[in-house]
Amino acid sequence: MKHLLSTEDLSSDQAIALLDLADEMALVNEREVKKLPTLRGKTVVNLFFEDSTRTRVSFELAAKRLSADLINFSAKGSSVSKGESLKDTALTLAAGGVDAFVIRHSASGAPFNLAHNGWTNVPVVNAGDGTHEHPTQALLDAMTMRQRLHGMANTRGKNLDGVRVAIVGDILHSRVARSNLHLLKTLGADVTLVAPPTLMPRTEEFAASHSFDFDEVLAQPLDVVMMLRVQSERMNAAFFSNEREYSRNWGLTSERFEKLSSETVIMHPGPMNRGLEICSEAADSPQSAIVQQVANGISVRMAVLYSLISGEHND
């Protein structure tokens, strides 16, 4: 594994190895001195062409806890706003001696271009590209599911065989949904996608187990329900009529939350629109893993950066 561009590229063994390593990294994050010397002298560039404080900070913490030097490059206030191309930005930064690029970009496939167009030969980590993928999010979600469903002390080597997961929301535009779909399938989970028909890709891969009816899905036993953020721009493009109707039909409202088994884990990649796709009762409940997801994000990104830069786990 030279790059992490898509969870589709991960075999079950590779994914489990990364998750096991992330669990090890989590132990570091619980120490008083939260730092490993493993990537000392290595330089990681955070290339963020899209606003994302959460993911950027998570990668930043991950790199720093591994003792790597980190450069934050964001499109705002940089030469990109003056019209410099992705290629020239990459060439310029790579010329400074870089050991890995972490890239967030609004264009689907931009990390793929960075990795394969011959602009650089260092590892590239996709931190979210357009409406394509967000592989570290899927890894941290899988890590969270393993912890919740198998128990914190009992995660090593485990997959997610038979785990029933519903992913609810704007599947069409969600990079989180795509990455989760690939990874959860690889790990053996049973995934149901729930969305309005306008926000569900009309293809067999996605249609394999989809529903337009959230209540019908909730009536079946579920181990995990993952709510996706509703982007405000969708409301102006006739994907659905308005927020209230969306919430009534596809939101985890308090009524739906009350009917949910207390064993069902509630997840959300954040940031949440409370009251729209998820009610506060659900988000703040003991069965919510939302904060745990954020913490696991750092551990997963440490594992990914370590694996790619140190060259271990390569095959």
Next chain:
Amino acid sequence: MTNFVLQNATLPNGTVCDIRIDSGIIVEMGSGLSADEVTDCSGLQVLPGLVDLHTHLREPGFEQSETVLTGTQSAALGGFTAVHAMANTMPVADNAGVVEQVRALGERAGFAEVFPIGAVTVALEGKQLSEIGAMANSAANVRVFSDDGKCVSDPLIMRRALEYVKGFDGVIAQHAQEPRLTEGAQMNEGAVSAKLGLTGWPAVAEESIIARDVLLAEHVGARLHICHLSTAGSVEIIRQAKARGVAVTAEVTPHHLLMTEDLVTSYNAVYKVNPPLRTNEDVLALRAALVDGTIDIIATDHAPHPIEAKDCEWSAAAFGMVGLETAASVAQLVLIESAESTWQRVADVLSHAPARIGQDPNQGQAIEVGSTANIAVIDPSVTRTIEAKTASKSVNNPYSGLKLPGAVVHTIFRGRFTVRDSALVLGGAR
């Protein structure tokens, strides 16, 4: 050398004979002909000089991508003796001045006849008819009008344009793309776009415009040409319209006959084109339609772009690919190597029919005594590996690395060699 013989050439109908050319005209056909110079064409296929109804020469305005000179040189190497230059230049070819200039640049270059296509609407904006009459009456004698790259989406403007050009037997070449259904569209809408997270360009956006326009053409009794058909559904609409007697013609590009959306999974923008590469079912339907006559012509939609417009993230990249020097090979692959059709059909789809649609005098004529000597000579027996670099200024070449059948050996334009032994005759036809 104005007096020469092509010896033992194989005609589109399969007969073998000598062709004597004098002062730009085919003057004699038969056996044992002699002249100042004799070129052995044994085993070679001759075709009437190829005619491209859809070429982007980029001049004026985008000379970093292509010029009339380099574009027509690439055309000559592809066996073409005429190209129709699309109107989306800068300034736009929406007035007599620009079309006359483009026509004159073609004559000066001398590698192929350049027929400028006029814009249907001012600045391709789809709002107001351009000076269609002035372009038709100009020295460029424009007969084909298109806002290619943009769809004439307003049904009233489209109706008026179709009616207006009836006065001089002109034709509107429609780029069929419903704009609202393709906002931000990046590739074919389907399984691959869903997976790649690229905004889909649904087949229905093409088909709904074609369906509307064949009805409009039928209503006003005008000629309509549909550019670059890309879907199986479009083929069906054209087939039904022709059965009803609508005066509609249709083109397909070499790349839509050969390539599918699966190539996009590389995010390599050399495969970004509009309309997008579609599915294998679409490719098969387009091939069948080319064989059975539902589709009238192959047109290249040769669309050169500089490196920086392609070596970037997909959504930032330009649409389009070059294709002048591979079109004949794709035609051979689809019509001949498949054993589905004949060289006569190749001559139809790459020469006779496009010249007829474009109303081109002295192009697309049969190879017979009295015709203007516009001739392409092809060696069908070779297989060549395509290189990215062609005579075009641009290298956005999706055929690079592919093995294709056939090679253009000679191109004769107005009785002179523009290409001899697969190399440009520099100085052109002057």
